[in-house]
Amino acid sequence: MIVFVGLGVIVGGAFTALNHVLGPKRPSRVKSEPYECGLPTEVTRTFRFGISFYMVAMLFILFDIEVVFLYPVGVLLNASDSVFVLVEIALFVFLLLVGFVYVWRRGALNWR
């Protein structure tokens, strides 16, 4: 029990303390400017942002990663002959399709 209380206090305290210690203190702007993977930390006025590119990229990530769920079915397909699996997959693809129809009709795929 004491271990538990101690752990609670330590974890809680650590999060709060870290927040205070590491959080908002910036002595001078240039000195505290960290190198953020080559990305400027501030938006410059002339910076052009390829919105279409980001839109398509984000949608790609989503639909691409959803396919992960088809993988276990592929592994198990040999061992199964049940209608249940088929219906499951059909449902899953249907739900993805609803999302796709939305994205398509909303015009997110139009390259501008």
Next chain:
Amino acid sequence: MGTTWYLVLSALLFAIGAGGVLVRRSPLVILLCLELMLNSANLALLAFGRNLGNADAQVFAMIVMVVAACEVVVGLGLIVAMYRRRIPLDVDEARELRG
């Protein structure tokens, strides 16, 4: 080689991720660090699963990957929206809501 070293590695990754979230200022890097935290958990899960010969962990890890992708997409969407509104992308400056 036992599970221990995997766990040590995952703990390190988790700590790096958590530290990054607290210290870094660019929301993009913060998103990266969040991914690191989720993936360190994945590593721990898979290490345990392999050690125990239990496949549940793999299912769990796959679901976590999908969830992480969703989170990142939402985060990126918000960042894009902020870019368009020309809000400085620096979580220290986004201090209108503070205190």
Next chain:
Amino acid sequence: MIETPAIDYGALSPIIALVAGICVVLLVGLIGPRGRRGLSSALTLATLAAAAGLLVWQLGEPDADLVAGALRSDGLSITIGLIVVAAAALVVPLQLRDPAAEEAGFGETHTLLLGSVLGMLLLAEAQNLISFFVALELLSIPLYVLCGSHRSRSRSLESGLKYLIVGSIGSATLLYGSAFIYGGSGGATDFTAIAQGIGADLADDPLVLIGIALVAVGLAFKVSIAPFHQWTPDVYEGAPTPITAFMAVATKAAAFAVFARFFITALGPSADQWQPALAALAAVTIVVGNVGALGQDSLKRLLGYSGVAQAGYMLTGLLLGTVKGIDALVFYLAAYMLINMAAFAVIAVRERETAYGDDITAVQGIGKDRPALAWSLTISMLALAGLPGTAGFIGKLFLIEAAVAGNYTWLGVFIVVGSMISLVYYLRVVAAIWMRPAPRLAPAMAGASTEAAGEPGLPRRTGEPGRTPSGAPSGGRCWLVLGAILAATAATVAFGIVPSPLIDFSAHAGEGLASMLGPG
């Protein structure tokens, strides 16, 4: 050969209804002009009504494990589900004239809202680490988007991003904890299997101990228990008000449901070891929330801090691990839902009518002009403080009674002291409503002065007072909104005077977990 998992379609029907509703609402949002507010709102309400009907039907059915034990439909999940659905149904009329929903599109807003409700129902039913995590994310991700849905207001975007970051830290912590519990319990993901896997002495296995601590921290982030509450007032203030209302009430209900299920089902045997830790957290939360609310001028921030304090009260009911405690928790959640919905709705209406945003000035002197709003807000504030004659009082009474019965009298004392502190800031609002004169400044001037300290150079946070961006008349006089406010307020008073229907309702929750719980 794969075995087909056992699925109880009857008990799963509320979930199925919601999924179907989400698809329909999303696709209907595509047809016709963007402001399909009537049709999509009606469909959303129909979906929620269907889900509520199916949940009520399930209340009479025996408890059941769904989908190979990943979910469980019992008294707790159904009562919490009904609270969540009711909260969402009260939010829908509030969205009708909301500038954020107007801007993001009604189909989208309502789809996300329903998605979050689906996540909450699943979370209340989750009985497995995997479904727990998935449901939690399904609940959170739509809320991140909804918080940022008022794209022309930088505060809204900021609150969305902030919520995303903090929420994801919570999720990642929780996931890491789940991994350790999975490893420490010998590969168990079901809550019941975890209970068998880890036994009664937590100190035996550091792995499990770390896991449980991390899961508790992750959950504490979600229900805003101190010291993991710092995001709450910020996010509440920045998000569009109807979303804040939904978030404050429904997230808390669903997260507390799984909190209870996890700690009581999976960790029941070791209750005497985690109770003191949670009790300490509850005490800290009550103090921090009530003290934090004292100096707040923004009503949404004030309710945010008050929400932190209420989370502390609710945690008290949870940690007792008794049927009485769970009943009190669910009763309190139901009362809290009614009270908070009314309060946030009044704030939303005033936000659209005046240029003061959610500042306390916005409700000054409304006693004369808008008696209905004034009385609703007054009653809500008094109910949150726990004055007799309201559901808030009965809720606190049950919590304290359960705490005393569960040998946590000192926490009961904390609740009483917390309520006394809270009177200071709740009464300040009541005083502003009735005793201060209505502000006489020209709206434009007032807008400028509230903005001066905030963000120079960015557009004002509210549009022309009394007008939504599309130029539609203000939602202030919308009968549906007023009806929702009055209904919630009337219910607050009614259940304060005749609490027995709500007592019967919350008694279902304790029954659901009764086999796991001690008597009393």
